[in-house]
Amino acid sequence: MNYIFGTGPLGMAVLRELLNRGQKVKVINRTGKADIPQGVEMIKGDARDRNFTKEICKDAEKIFHCAGLPYSDWSDHLPSIMDGLIEAAAFSGAKLIYADNLYAYGPVNVDYHEDLSYKPIGAKTKVRAQVAENLLNSHQQGKIKAVIGRGPDFFGPRALVATLGSRVIGNLLLGKKAEAIGNIDLPHTHIFIEDFARGLVTLSENDGSLGQVWHIPAAPTVSTRELIEMVGDEIGKKPTYRVATSQIVNVLGLFDKNMREFKEMMYMFNKPFIVSHAKFAKAFPFQVTEHREAIRKTVDWFRKYIGNM
Incomplete structure (x- = not known):
């Protein structure tokens, strides 16, 4: 039995x-509510509650950690969520597959690869490094079987708050300007959410992946502007832009909590952000979704979403 903690866009992609x-x-989340297919059991619960996770996952073979939180809650709650899922995996003997991002590395001047040291620059990068180290230490100590699959910024169905989400694709469909962040002419790796999910499941099915970090393959890196122009091609309209520079984000942060929290991550959008997945590609057969096909599927989902609003 597979258990997925978190019913955000990535958790739902893993479910599919x-x-x-x-x-x-x-699937498990804190509300007990989600738009899930018929026949899939929805469970209400909090991953921070170790007694709950141990009891609910006692027959688990695989546990997918796809739980997400607002930036402002990371420092207080991400460690306890990881602790709860580690206890569940230790009790049941299940594999624990952690869907991670690349924040733990901090800013680097090379392509992002799995052998980089962690160099956090603030609270959010620090806590991502902390929970990843906790997970792998638990594996190395023989307490659990675990693997980390990391992906860059994802986009796709249900990914409303992604950098290529509502403020870009949604806005363009509504005849508005695409709202982007940072230098959109720099190369920036993005991953289609279905590829991210497929990569996580691939890792879960190969014991040789355990105890390691893997970067999930994405289509070749292009600039953010190129991706948005592809969105425009799919929609049939030339994009216009409203771009938030670091200075604008700093000002907006005075009034907007989310922007205030985001300032720490601006380094990803002000210099090339290129992610290598050579390790994964060498180990496992994997076919990525080309950008235009991924954008076609994403735009199609957004059209339906907007039409049902």
Whole structure:
């Protein structure tokens, strides 16, 4: 039995991938509510509650950690969520697959690869490094079997708050300007959410992946502007832009909590952000979704979403 903690866009993409492979899945979130397919069991619960996670996951074979929180809650709650899921995996003997981002590395001047040291520059990069180290230490100590799959900025169905989400694709569909961040002419790796999910499931099915960090493959890196222009091509309209520079983000942060929290991450948008997945590509057969096909699927989902609003 597969257990997915978190029903955000990535958790739901993992759910779809597992169902496509004919596997049984249960999903858990704090509200007990989500738009899930018929026949999938929805469970209400808090991953921070170790007694709950141990009891609910006692028959688990795989536990996917896709739980997300607002930036402002990371320092207080991400460590306890990881602790709860580590306890569940230790109790059940399940593999624990952690869907991570690349924040722990901090800013670098090379392509991002798995052998980089962690160099946090603030609270959010620090806590991501902390929980990843906790997970791998638990594996190395023999307490659990774990693997980390990392992806850069993702986009795709349900990813409303992604950098290529509502403020870009949604706005363009509504005839508004695309709202982007940083220097959009620099190369910036983005991953299609379905590829991210498929990569996580691939890691879960290969014991040789355990105890390691893996960067999930993405289509070749292009600039953010090039991706937005592809969105425009799909929609049939030339994009216009409203771009938030670091200075604008700093000002907006005086009034907007989310922007205030985001300032720490601006380094990713002010210099080339290129992610290597050579390690994964060498180890596992994997076909990425080309950008235009990924954008076509994403725009199609956004059209339906906006039409139902």
